[in-house]
Amino acid sequence: MLILPAIDIMGGKCVRLALGRFEDVTTYADPADQCAAFAAQGAEWIHVVDLDGARQGKPVQHDVLRSLVGGSAKIQFGGGVRSLEHVRALLNAGVSRVVVGSLAALTPEQVRSWIAELGAERICCAFDVRPVGERLNVVVKGWTEGSGADLNSTLKSYPPGTLKHVLVTDVSRDGVLAGPNFTIMRTLRDLRPDLMLQASGGISSLSDVAALRSTGVAGAIIGRALYERRFSLGEALAH
Structure with missing residues (x-):
């Protein structure tokens, strides 16, 4: 399982x-x-993640991005990506993979065409979900609006072979160290074994990292736990 430390x-x-x-x-x-x-x-x-870009509907942290690319670590970048031109500009700036959020849920046919043109390694579709009972409602536009669909039906818009990398965030757990939603990840792993799933939201301990690894997800995004020194990145990589 790949560990991706987060920078917002x-x-x-x-x-x-x-x-x-x-x-x-x-x-x-x-x-x-x-x-x-x-x-x-x-x-x-x-x-x-370019949070200002997410609010403005276009990537805006260009100067910061230039200071991040070119190092030994590859950059997966999202926030405000609303067009193919945005994706191309980010890739040309040195980003290795672009995260597409709201449009991945709202206009899947369009995003599928981007993936077909640029390659499945270059785009990650991010789906933010809010659990309501057993239903996983997909939310968009900075978690402020519902997409009108649940995650299961949204993923059906991406048949096997049209999408590779998927990032799923349980918004009820993000940034509060509440522990990941392991049930979601196990369910998705069984439902779509063709996808490289990245889990985000709630990781608070090394035991969370180990438990996520056991679900079979391809990657785990860790933010606040690293910044608050619950454990180090080195410990997470070795765990």
Whole structure:
């Protein structure tokens, strides 16, 4: 299982939000310094989110991005990606994989065409879900709106062979160290064994990392637990 440390950027700073609330923000290190530190600790990939871009509907942290690419770690970058031109610009800037969020749920046919053109390794579709009973409602636009569909039906818009990398976040757990939703990951792993699943939201301990590994997911994105020193990236990589 690949460990992807997370860097969320707002106002040029490295931050973490609680439950996606922009008013509940904690500021940490300089993004470039944090990226270098993660790479020095052994990160192969770093997951970067442009929070300002997510709010504005276009990537805006261009200067910060330039300071992150070109190192030993590959960059998976998302936030505000709304067009093929955005995807191309990010790839041309040195990003290794672009994360497409809202449009992946709202316009799957369009996103499938991007994947067909650019390659399945270059695009990761991110689905943010809010569990309601056994239903996983997909939310979009910074978790402020429902997509009108659940995750199961949304994934049916991406038949096997049309999509490879998928990032799933349980928004009820993100940024609050509540533990991952293991049930979602096990269910998705069984439902779509063709997908490389990345789990995000709630990882708080090394035991969470080990438990996620046992679900068979391809990757785990870790944010606040690293910043609050619950454990180190090196420990997570070795666990």
